[in-house]
Amino acid sequence: MARRSDHAPEELKRLALEAGRAIVMEEGLRGLTVRRVAERIGYAPGTLYNLFANLDDLIVQLNAATLDALAVVLVEAARAELAARPERLVEAYFDFVESRPRLWSLLFEHRLPEGEDLPDWYRPKLAALLGLVAEALGPLMPDQTREARQAATVTMWAGLHGISTLAVTSKLTLVAETEPRALGHLLVRRMLGGEN
Amino acid sequence: MARRSDHAPEELKRLALEAGRAIVMEEGLRGLTVRRVAERIGYAPGTLYNLFANLDDLIVQLNAATLDALAVVLVEAARAELAARPERLVEAYFDFVESRPRLWSLLFEHRLPEGEDLPDWYRPKLAALLGLVAEALGPLMPDQTREARQAATVTMWAGLHGISTLAVTSKLTLVAETEPRALGHLLVRRMLGGEN
DNA sequence: TAGAGAATTGAACACCGTTCAATTAATGCG
DNA sequence: CGCATTAATTGAACGGTGTTCAATTCTCTA
Numbered sequence: 001m002a003r004r005s006d007h008a009p010e011e012l013k014r015l016a017l018e019a020g021r022a023i024v025m026e027e028g029l030r031g032l033t034v035r036r037v038a039e040r041i042g043y044a045p046g047t048l049y050n051l052f053a054n055l056d057d058l059i060v061q062l063n064a065a066t067l068d069a070l071a072v073v074l075v076e077a078a079r080a081e082l083a084a085r086p087e088r089l090v091e092a093y094f095d096f097v098e099s100r101p102r103l104w105s106l107l108f109e110h111r112l113p114e115g116e117d118l119p120d121w122y123r124p125k126l127a128a129l130l131g132l133v134a135e136a137l138g139p140l141m142p143d144q145t146r147e148a149r150q151a152a153t154v155t156m157w158a159g160l161h162g163i164s165t166l167a168v169t170s171k172l173t174l175v176a177e178t179e180p181r182a183l184g185h186l187l188v189r190r191m192l193g194g195e196n
Numbered sequence: 197m198a199r200r201s202d203h204a205p206e207e208l209k210r211l212a213l214e215a216g217r218a219i220v221m222e223e224g225l226r227g228l229t230v231r232r233v234a235e236r237i238g239y240a241p242g243t244l245y246n247l248f249a250n251l252d253d254l255i256v257q258l259n260a261a262t263l264d265a266l267a268v269v270l271v272e273a274a275r276a277e278l279a280a281r282p283e284r285l286v287e288a289y290f291d292f293v294e295s296r297p298r299l300w301s302l303l304f305e306h307r308l309p310e311g312e313d314l315p316d317w318y319r320p321k322l323a324a325l326l327g328l329v330a331e332a333l334g335p336l337m338p339d340q341t342r343e344a345r346q347a348a349t350v351t352m353w354a355g356l357h358g359i360s361t362l363a364v365t366s367k368l369t370l371v372a373e374t375e376p377r378a379l380g381h382l383l384v385r386r387m388l389g390g391e392n
Numbered sequence: 393t394a395g396a397g398a399a400t401t402g403a404a405c406a407c408c409g410t411t412c413a414a415t416t417a418a419t420g421c422g
Numbered sequence: 423c424g425c426a427t428t429a430a431t432t433g434a435a436c437g438g439t440g441t442t443c444a445a446t447t448c449t450c451t452a
Binding site for chain 2: 438439440441442443
């Protein structure tokens with residue numbers, strides 16, 4: 001078990017992900033290259049292939065960390081009293097997106113090569129995130145079946161994603177004078193059966 | 197005005213876009229390269245730079261054509277009698293996405309470099325598409341202000357986009373057993389103030 | 393037919409992801 | 423303590439990428 005310096009493999013991986021994160025935050029996906037990550041941590045490009053299968057793998061792990069961070073802020077928002085939860089969750093979601101737009105963009109901008117799909121450990125992460133929201137908002141849809149509540153939650157989730165994506169890529173300001181955040185609130189209110 | 201063969205500049209541009217379209221339909225954004233497009237139309241790579249500013253420009257024009265095609269099918273769906281329009285529009289949208297998933301994906305997968313924004317002629321195209329939907333569904337929201345109707349329309353638009361994106365990248369099957377299409381109907385029903 | 397001028401080429405440049413034989417350095421052992 | 427083992431690390435190499443631009447080819451006009 002020899003190593004160049006005092007970086008254990010796990011530590012090195014953490015460093016590489018942190019470097020990748022910094023690059024994405026500064027320049028987005030287009031600036032993220034194997035060589036740049038390697039340079040930033042003071043290693044040769046080849047070394048990264050001991051830690052990750054390839055660049056796609058690194059990106060997927062970067063995205064997993066972003067999902068974890070999102071989960072943290074959503075859990076916090078879900079602590080609010082029942083009536084306030086929808087608004088708090090929407091606020092937390094948009095705060096997150098606006099505070100790290102490029103990192104959040106990476107979540108959806110990056111696509112695995114044709115035919116490859118996300119690793120098995122990714123699925124539970126996503127499911128947990130959705131489950132968290134579903135559980136927080138479930139009591140607000142009492143007269144619905146479990147399936148209906150799940151469908152409503154997923155629709156809200158996808159809807160917020162859609163609004164944010166269009167906003168971040170400025171394809172929304174092209175057609176809407178309303179703030180994305182307000183659209184998010186509107187969406188959730190209506191999906192929960194609100195009257196206005 | 198000398199040319200290698202019988203292709204006028206406009207014709208050549210059309211050919212290049214058609215070649216790009218074919219590549220994207222077969223392999224998605226990852227397969228679309230300047231060299232491949234050039235090879236497909238029997239020209240040298242350099243020639244494409246007489247037709248387009250760069251690859252991004254070619255992709256934007258490809259996307260514009262996709263938007264036009266989407267407009268055509270939505271216009272057709274909007275012809276339905278008022279009560280049937282929401283369902284017809286959702287069906288038309290998903291039919292479009294499912295019939296050309298990779299072409300539709302390109303619409304949102306591609307991002308211009310940091311700081312560059314979409315050309316001026318792109319904005320009206322998007323606005324027209326949204327306007328079309330807003331006009332078709334406006335009568336179903338009679339007790340709303342113009343701004344509220346616009347906001348609801350944009351939210352539906354973004355929501356359908358979100359649902360489709362997650363579905364195409366199979367990040368939806370990970371968490372939802374419901375068909376994306378059904379989620380789209382649910383979204384539109386609720387946004388229009390439907391009770392179920 | 394000669395010249396002008398536009399379209400087209402393709403080599404060159406600087407990058408990219410990825411591989412892998414060679415090198416380096418730390419460890420366990422005698 | 424010194425040496426052999428073994429693992430981490432390197433960096434050159436390969437085939438690709440977008441893009442540029444001097445040189446070439448071709449067509450039209452005079």
